[in-house]
Amino acid sequence: MVAVIHNSNSLHNALHYNENKVRQKIAEFIHSGNYLKDTEMLGFTDKIKLLEHMASLNKRCKVNSVHISLNFDPSDKLDKEQLKSIVDTYMQKIGFEDQPYLVYQHNDAGHPHIHIVTTNIKSNGNRIPLHNLAQNQSMQASKEIEQEFGLTKAGEKQSIKYELKPVDVLRVHYGKSETRRAITTVLNYVLPSYKYASLAELNAVLQQYNIIADRGAEGSHIYANNGLVYRMLDANKKKVGIPIKASIIYNKPTLKNIESNFERNAAERTRFRQRVMNAVDFSLLNPANRSLPALMKALQKENIRIVLRQNDQGMVYGITYIDHKTKCVFNGSHLGKQYSANAIQQRCSSTLNVILVENLSKQSLDREIRTTSGIMNDVGKTFGELFQPETNQFAGEPSAQQKFKRKRKKKQQQRIT
Numbered sequence: 465m466v467a468v469i470h471n472s473n474s475l476h477n478a479l480h481y482n483e484n485k486v487r488q489k490i491a492e493f494i495h496s497g498n499y500l501k502d503t504e505m506l507g508f509t510d511k512i513k514l515l516e517h518m519a520s521l522n523k524r525c526k527v528n529s530v531h532i533s534l535n536f537d538p539s540d541k542l543d544k545e546q547l548k549s550i551v552d553t554y555m556q557k558i559g560f561e562d563q564p565y566l567v568y569q570h571n572d573a574g575h576p577h578i579h580i581v582t583t584n585i586k587s588n589g590n591r592i593p594l595h596n597l598a599q600n601q602s603m604q605a606s607k608e609i610e611q612e613f614g615l616t617k618a619g620e621k622q623s624i625k626y627e628l629k630p631v632d633v634l635r636v637h638y639g640k641s642e643t644r645r646a647i648t649t650v651l652n653y654v655l656p657s658y659k660y661a662s663l664a665e666l667n668a669v670l671q672q673y674n675i676i677a678d679r680g681a682e683g684s685h686i687y688a689n690n691g692l693v694y695r696m697l698d699a700n701k702k703k704v705g706i707p708i709k710a711s712i713i714y715n716k717p718t719l720k721n722i723e724s725n726f727e728r729n730a731a732e733r734t735r736f737r738q739r740v741m742n743a744v745d746f747s748l749l750n751p752a753n754r755s756l757p758a759l760m761k762a763l764q765k766e767n768i769r770i771v772l773r774q775n776d777q778g779m780v781y782g783i784t785y786i787d788h789k790t791k792c793v794f795n796g797s798h799l800g801k802q803y804s805a806n807a808i809q810q811r812c813s814s815t816l817n818v819i820l821v822e823n824l825s826k827q828s829l830d831r832e833i834r835t836t837s838g839i840m841n842d843v844g845k846t847f848g849e850l851f852q853p854e855t856n857q858f859a860g861e862p863s864a865q866q867k868f869k870r871k872r873k874k875k876q877q878q879r880i881t
Contacts, residue, residue, distance in 0.1 A: 465606045466535040466618050469598045471527050472656040475515045476715050478531040478581045482568040495548045495567035514564045521589040532580040537616035557605035647694045658791045661730040665793040668771040668784040692719040733792040740785050756812050
C-alpha cells in the first residue's frame with residue numbers, strides 16, 4: 465500500500481475534486497468518520513460545513529486541508545467493507561481518528577485506490593502537526609496495515625508512480641471540452657499546488673494548459689472593478705471562446721482571493737529559489753547550452769520550464785521560471801538581475817561571442833599556419849634550387865672537378881703560347 469498526502473489551504477478544492485469524480489461516475493462516496501449523520505445521509509453542505517467549522521477554530525493555521533490517497537496493488541482484491549476498515553485503521557495510526565473525514569473510492573486508474581478528505585485542526589483548536597507526517601506516521605501505518613490485512617507490500621512488485629492530482633488535467637482544447645468544466649478542472653489542480661506571487665506568474669502555469677486569467681484591457685469595466693475572467697487559448701496562444709467569470713466558478717478563484725495568496729506563496733517558495741538559480745548557472749557552463757533554445761531544453765531535463773514574454777515583433781521582454789518539481793514559479797527578476805530576460809539573453813549572447821572568438825581565433829591560427837607553411841614551402845623550394853645535395857655546394861659556385869678542369873685547360877693554353 466502506498467499513501468500519498470497533499471496539504472493545502474482549500475478544503476473546498478479537495479472536496480469538489482472528489483465530488484466531481486462522483487458526478488462523472490468514476491468515483492463513489494463510500495464512508496465517513498466522526499460525522500453526526502450516517503454516511504448515506506450526508507449531503508454536500510453537511511460534508512463541507514463540519515470541515516470548515518473545524519478549520520475555523522484555528523485562524524492562524526493557513527494549511528488546514530489534508531487530502532490523502534491510499535493506493536493498492538492491482539492484485540489486492542478489496543471490497544467496500546475492507547476498504548472502510550483499512551481507512552479507519554490508517555486514520556487511527558496517523559493520529560486522525562477523532563477528525564471528521566470523508567472517503568471516496570475511485571475507479572479512474574489501473575489500480576485500486578481511495579481518497580480521504582479531512583482537516584488537521586482539532587476540536588480544541590490545536591492543530592495536528594503535518595511536518596514529516598508522510599515519512600513517519602504514514603509510512604509506519606502503511607507497513608503495519610499491509611501486515612494486518614495481508615496486502616501486497618510496496619516494493620515487492622514493480623512500483624507504480626502514484627500522484628495525488630487530477631488525472632484529467634491535460635491541455636484544454638477549445639471545441640473539444642466543455643469550457644467551464646475544463647477550466648475548473650485545471651484551476652482545481654494549479655491554484656492550490658503552485659506557489660506564485662503575481663497574476664503573471666500564475667498565468668505562466670495556466671498557459672501550459674491553454675488557459676489564461678484575464679483582467680481585461682486597462683480602462684475596461686472589468687479592469688476598473690478588479691474583475692477577472694478565465695479564457696481558453698488556441699494553439700497560437702490566442703484567446704478563443706466565451707470568457708468565464710471567476711465569480712461563477714465554485715471555488716471562487718477571483719482576483720481578490722488569488723491575490724490573498726501572493727504574500728504567503730512568496731515566503732514559502734524562497735527556500736526553493738536556489739535550485740532554479742543553480743540549474744540555470746550549471747546549464748550555462750555547458751557550451752552546448754549557450755543559446756536560449758538550448759538552455760530551455762536543458763532546463764526541461766531538470767523539470768524546470770522557461771516561459772518567455774514577447775511583444776508582437778518577437779522581442780523578449782520578460783522571463784518566468786516554472787519549477788514543476790517544487791511547484792514554485794519565479795519571475796526572472798525575483799531570482800536576481802542575472803536571471804532576468806535581458807541578462808539571460810546577454811549571458812547566452814556573451815557565451816556565444818566567446819565561442820565565436822574562439823572559433824575565429826582558431827581560424828586565424830589555421831590561416832597563419834597555412835601562410836607560414838606556404839612561406840616555408842616557398843623558401844624550401846628556393847633553397848632547394850640553390851642547394852645541390854650531391855655536391856653539398858650552392859648552385860652557381862663551380863665544383864672541385866670543374867675547378868680542376870678549368871685549371872688544367874688554362875695551363876695547356878699557357879704552354880701553347
